[in-house]
Amino acid sequence: MKRPDDTHGDFSAGHDWRLGRFPNLMPRRVESILLVSSPYDSFILEEDGLLSELIFSEYTDLGLTHAPSVHRVSTGHEALGAVASGEFDLVIAMARLGGMEIHEFASSVKAIQDDVPVVLLAANEAELTQFGAQIETLTVDGIYVWHGDAKLFLAIIKTIEDRWNAQHDTHVGGVGVIILIEDSVRYLSSYLPLVYSELVRQTRAVMLEGINRMHKLLRLRARPKVLVATTFEEGLALYEKFRTYIFGIITDVRYPRGGEVDPQAGAAFIRKIKEDNPDIPSLLQSAEVSNREIAERLNTAFLHKWSTTLLQDLRLFMLNNFGFGDFIFRLPSGQEVARASNLYEMRRVLRDVPAESLDYHASRNHFSNWLRARTEFVLARKLRPRKVSEFGGMEGLRAYLIQEVDGAIRQNRRGVVEDFTRERFGPGSRLTRIGGGSLGGKARGLAFFDAMLERYQLHKEYEDVSIFVPRSVMIGTDVFDEFLDNNQLRTLALYKAQDEWIRQAFLKAVLPRSLTDSLSAYLAHATSPLAVRSSSTLEDSPYHPFAGVFSTIMLPNNHTDSRQRLSQLCDAIKLVYASTFYEQARQYLRATPHRIEEQKMGVMLMEVVGTRHDHYYYPSFAGVARSYNFYPFGHMKPEDGVATVALGLGQCVVEGSEALRFSPGNPHVLPQLSLGKAFISNSQRCFYAINLDDPDRPVPTEELASVERLDLTVAEKHGTLDPVASVWSHENEAFYDGIYRPGARVVTFAHILKSDLFPLAGILSEVLDLGRIGFAGPVELEFAVNLSANPRQFAVLQIRPFGVTGEQEAVEIDGLPDDLLLVSSEMALGNGIVDGLHDIVYVKPDTFDAATTPAIAAELGKLNETLLAEKRRVLLIGPGRWGSSNPWLGIPVNWAQISAARVIVETSLEHFKVDSSQGSHFFHNLTSLGVGYLTVDPELQRGFIDWHWLDQQPCVFETDLLRHVRVDIPLEARMDGRQSRAAVLKWSVRAEGLNDDI
Numbered sequence: 001m002k003r004p005d006d007t008h009g010d011f012s013a014g015h016d017w018r019l020g021r022f023p024n025l026m027p028r029r030v031e032s033i034l035l036v037s038s039p040y041d042s043f044i045l046e047e048d049g050l051l052s053e054l055i056f057s058e059y060t061d062l063g064l065t066h067a068p069s070v071h072r073v074s075t076g077h078e079a080l081g082a083v084a085s086g087e088f089d090l091v092i093a094m095a096r097l098g099g100m101e102i103h104e105f106a107s108s109v110k111a112i113q114d115d116v117p118v119v120l121l122a123a124n125e126a127e128l129t130q131f132g133a134q135i136e137t138l139t140v141d142g143i144y145v146w147h148g149d150a151k152l153f154l155a156i157i158k159t160i161e162d163r164w165n166a167q168h169d170t171h172v173g174g175v176g177v178i179i180l181i182e183d184s185v186r187y188l189s190s191y192l193p194l195v196y197s198e199l200v201r202q203t204r205a206v207m208l209e210g211i212n213r214m215h216k217l218l219r220l221r222a223r224p225k226v227l228v229a230t231t232f233e234e235g236l237a238l239y240e241k242f243r244t245y246i247f248g249i250i251t252d253v254r255y256p257r258g259g260e261v262d263p264q265a266g267a268a269f270i271r272k273i274k275e276d277n278p279d280i281p282s283l284l285q286s287a288e289v290s291n292r293e294i295a296e297r298l299n300t301a302f303l304h305k306w307s308t309t310l311l312q313d314l315r316l317f318m319l320n321n322f323g324f325g326d327f328i329f330r331l332p333s334g335q336e337v338a339r340a341s342n343l344y345e346m347r348r349v350l351r352d353v354p355a356e357s358l359d360y361h362a363s364r365n366h367f368s369n370w371l372r373a374r375t376e377f378v379l380a381r382k383l384r385p386r387k388v389s390e391f392g393g394m395e396g397l398r399a400y401l402i403q404e405v406d407g408a409i410r411q412n413r414r415g416v417v418e419d420f421t422r423e424r425f426g427p428g429s430r431l432t433r434i435g436g437g438s439l440g441g442k443a444r445g446l447a448f449f450d451a452m453l454e455r456y457q458l459h460k461e462y463e464d465v466s467i468f469v470p471r472s473v474m475i476g477t478d479v480f481d482e483f484l485d486n487n488q489l490r491t492l493a494l495y496k497a498q499d500e501w502i503r504q505a506f507l508k509a510v511l512p513r514s515l516t517d518s519l520s521a522y523l524a525h526a527t528s529p530l531a532v533r534s535s536s537t538l539e540d541s542p543y544h545p546f547a548g549v550f551s552t553i554m555l556p557n558n559h560t561d562s563r564q565r566l567s568q569l570c571d572a573i574k575l576v577y578a579s580t581f582y583e584q585a586r587q588y589l590r591a592t593p594h595r596i597e598e599q600k601m602g603v604m605l606m607e608v609v610g611t612r613h614d615h616y617y618y619p620s621f622a623g624v625a626r627s628y629n630f631y632p633f634g635h636m637k638p639e640d641g642v643a644t645v646a647l648g649l650g651q652c653v654v655e656g657s658e659a660l661r662f663s664p665g666n667p668h669v670l671p672q673l674s675l676g677k678a679f680i681s682n683s684q685r686c687f688y689a690i691n692l693d694d695p696d697r698p699v700p701t702e703e704l705a706s707v708e709r710l711d712l713t714v715a716e717k718h719g720t721l722d723p724v725a726s727v728w729s730h731e732n733e734a735f736y737d738g739i740y741r742p743g744a745r746v747v748t749f750a751h752i753l754k755s756d757l758f759p760l761a762g763i764l765s766e767v768l769d770l771g772r773i774g775f776a777g778p779v780e781l782e783f784a785v786n787l788s789a790n791p792r793q794f795a796v797l798q799i800r801p802f803g804v805t806g807e808q809e810a811v812e813i814d815g816l817p818d819d820l821l822l823v824s825s826e827m828a829l830g831n832g833i834v835d836g837l838h839d840i841v842y843v844k845p846d847t848f849d850a851a852t853t854p855a856i857a858a859e860l861g862k863l864n865e866t867l868l869a870e871k872r873r874v875l876l877i878g879p880g881r882w883g884s885s886n887p888w889l890g891i892p893v894n895w896a897q898i899s900a901a902r903v904i905v906e907t908s909l910e911h912f913k914v915d916s917s918q919g920s921h922f923f924h925n926l927t928s929l930g931v932g933y934l935t936v937d938p939e940l941q942r943g944f945i946d947w948h949w950l951d952q953q954p955c956v957f958e959t960d961l962l963r964h965v966r967v968d969i970p971l972e973a974r975m976d977g978r979q980s981r982a983a984v985l986k987w988s989v990r991a992e993g994l995n996d997d998i
Contacts, residue, residue, distance in 0.1 A: 025173050025221045028164040030089045030157045035072045036079040037094040042072050076100030083112050091118045095127050106139045117141035117160050144189040151193035158196050162225040174377040176224035176247035179238050183230040183255040198315055202324040205436045222375040232257035232265045247322050248281035253291050267294050281321035323373030329357045347405045355394040379404050417447050422521040430471050434518045437478035440535030440602030449799045452774045467794045471607045473522055477600035482512050493581040506578035511570050523565050528607050529617050529690045530555045532572040535602035551579035554706045559695040571699035576603050587896035609795040611788040613718035618689035622650035622784040627768040630829055640665030641768050647724050647747055648687030657886040658684040660749050667753040667761035673735055684747040686711055712745050724749050763794050775801040811976045813983050823905055823984035825943040830932035831977030834902050841964045842877035845909050853887040856961045861897035868900050876901040880914045889914050903932035903973045932975050934982045
């Protein structure tokens with residue numbers, strides 16, 4: 001197998017064929033960014049991952065694996081030295097430059113390298129006003145103000161790139177141009193991210209059917225350019241330069257004209273443009289509603305700048321005017337006679353549309369505009385300079401259009417992820433999609449990784465093992481939008497907080513007929529059990545992964561009546577949609593920069609990997625693996641990775657129940673087995689399987705209602721226990737591989753990890769390494785293995801980037817006196833210092849009983865509501881695994897019940913010992929949200945808690961299970977991410993300032 005190297009270039013180069021007939025657009029891109037900011041400003045912009053996340057996501061969405069690098073310096077003088085190296089394409093400078101004024105800095109940069117753009121980013125509006133009239137004379141290439149929306153960085157980069165590439169891309173590819181005229185820095189900083197986000201969304205929505213996902217994303221390079229002007233003269237110069245390629249005009253009303261602010265400059269601009277091109281789409285925007293009348297007189301659209309529906313209004317304008325919507329065939333009178341939403345429908349409609357309608361649209365270049373919006377530049381160029389008379393009449397043009405559209409469809413059929421059609425879908429189909437819009441993060445990650453598996457043929461290294469992504473159908477987010485809008489659910493779901501009300505309302509709603517028709521055709525070929533999985537647009541991002549936040553419904557899919565199977569599948573999809581608005585999702589969203597109304601839900605229909613045993617269906621084993629191990633020990637390195645595996649379905653692992661942990665780089669090192677008999681109580685004692693015995697059972701409103709928890713004796717009866725189990729001999733006090741002797745059966749995976757029965761460790765190392773390179777960072781993988789298949793199967797069920805801070809500042813922990821320490825941990829996640837912790841909530845260790853953990857979770861939920869309302873910052877301490885679905889292993893809370901916590905401690909007690917968390921969805925989400933997570937194991941001398949000190953603190957609230965105390969002098973938590981160590985100090989030793997981003 002030819003492996004990619006860490007430069008990532010090989011993968012991109014190897015897939016150049018997917019560009020097909022497209023020109024090499026966007027030849028100049030921002031590849032290296034110099035960020036000039038004070039340490040504090042940089043911490044805000046970079047350490048929380050938002051900047052790197054957005055850059056990563058943008059380049060991943062474009063099918064690239066090499067994102068621009070970001071280098072930070074603290075002062076202007078340092079920056080000038082860096083610019084002199086010639087390594088940077090863009091300089092983003094905050095206002096505080098360490099003693100150097102911004103105008104001096106910008107001029108100096110241009111003197112060193114005049115083609116490097118310099119952008120000023122003010123931390124807030126007050127900072128911007130300090131420049132006063134001087135701001136008009138700054139030699140910078142853009143001025144923006146930070147409003148907390150991290151998408152601003154994306155807009156800055158895209159604005160620069162569009163300015164660079166507009167001339168080339170219009171000339172070579174016929175790419176369209178949108179002129180945006182706006183002189184308000186404050187408004188542009190908020191509005192430009194909306195324009196780019198919507199432009200990319202609508203460009204993605206109109207990508208053609210039949211091409212693979214990666215190809216579609218590469219074609220987003222061909223989206224229209226947005227060129228920004230701040231004066232009348234700048235806008236007019238852009239129009240004259242790109243007249244042939246103008247998609248439309250978006251202009252403010254008041255801005256400079258002739259050197260002075262003209263309150264009607266925008267109206268004058270549109271009036272002048274329409275004299276040259278009366279049909280050009282235009283939008284007049286203003287903070288003054290009275291200007292709507294002027295827009296009406298100009299026959300142009302109007303948008304109120306401070307409208308509460310700004311994004312929706314902008315979306316509708318672009319959809320209806322820039323060619324992104326349906327092509328509506330009209331007669332000269334304006335009467336609609338037909339419409340086409342894609343090339344397939346265009347090919348069909350062209351056969352029957354009246355000749356006078358064809359003449360009407362061809363004479364106004366409507367066909368070429370609509371095709372260009374769909375990046376069909378070759379066909380658009382053929383049509384634009386041609387006259388109808390050149391085709392020998394309208395029927396000649398009709399035949400020509402049909403021929404060319406048909407040719408484009410054929411060329412665009414290549415790909416891995418195909419759009420679903422009843423005619424094409426069959427046993428040979430692998431990854432297909434239904435509906436437009438985004439596939440969502442989960443589906444996108446799998447589609448990307450499937451392309452990598454195809455490119456590098458990993459399975460050839462394991463000839464008797466099939467390494468693959470299970471056959472899946474992916475439902476795009478446009479179907480979600482259509483479902484909400486058709487059933488008038490959007491507003492109700494946004495404002496109704498009761499989960500049960502939402503659940504019932506969604507179940508009563510009706511899915512789009514187009515979807516149910518496709519599902520009916522799909523079920524004719526899909527007869528094995530199905531996992532109906534969420535794939536939100538926000539899911540699986542590196543720093544806010546939403547792991548386990550939304551629903552997955554398991555369906556037996558074995559009813560004899562196909563109509564019942566369809567009904568059950570539809571209900572499962574509705575329940576996944578409903579989970580978008582459940583309280584758990586709302587609570588998680590509040591801890592991120594996102595709003596619930598931004599959430600778009602895709603759905604994956606994935607065939608479950610496994611084999612039928614009696615009336616149960618399950619894989620041989622399943623698990624989660626990470627390319628980075630937070631808790632290495634002995635000779636292990638964090639980069640060796642870690643995996644957690646369990647017999648049967650993977651619920652044991654992702655929900656924090658009993659499973660076996662090992663390092664793929666050191667598979668023979670299993671310290672758990674050295675515990676002997678003590679290991680049995682923490683080993684897997686049951687497993688999960690889909691129950692096939694009741695096909696009439698209604699679709700479960702609880703995710704696991706179709707999944708049954710079974711004793712290991714059932715697996716032994718099925719013959720699936722032997723490959724993964726050992727026997728504990730009480731007589732010899734030793735483990736023996738296999739189950740062919742008397743004794744306690746214990747899941748150890750010894751046969752798998754110590755012999756050649758199945759190359760699990762080797763495959764995991766290879767797949768994790770491939771994922772790490774493809775995603776440009778650490779990854780987490782969910783997988784399933786089927787030993788009963790021929791060849792044996794290793795299925796990648798999910799892969800996502802996992803946020804691990806690369807460069808972490810030193811945090812001093814050594815040398816602190818013991819009497820200052822409330823908590824000490826040798827296994828900790830997070831980096832930095834959390835201060836201002838006045839509140840401590842802890843589970844009372846002396847009275848703790850594992851049987852009471854559900855009651856503890858309920859009490860914590862009520863207390864959390866109070867703490868949130870009071871905006872308290874909390875240290876939370878308790879035994880076992882937080883968030884475990886198994887109440888005997890820890891406190892079964894969800895995020896909504898502990899969201900006030902800034903630092904969480906899990907500890908073992910003398911009578912309650914559980915391995916630390918690392919494989920569960922709950923653990924993943926906590927760490928990605930920046931919550932400090934400390935593990936304490938006094939028995940192994942890995943930390944301690946000063947319970948005596950806690951018991952002496954003033955009590956605010958106490959029950960038989962919990963105690964809430966509050967201290968006058970705040971605690972201070974210190975996390976050293978480089979060494980995975982942490983300490984909580986009984987009082988803050990820092991002189992001033994707070995920094996809770998870890």
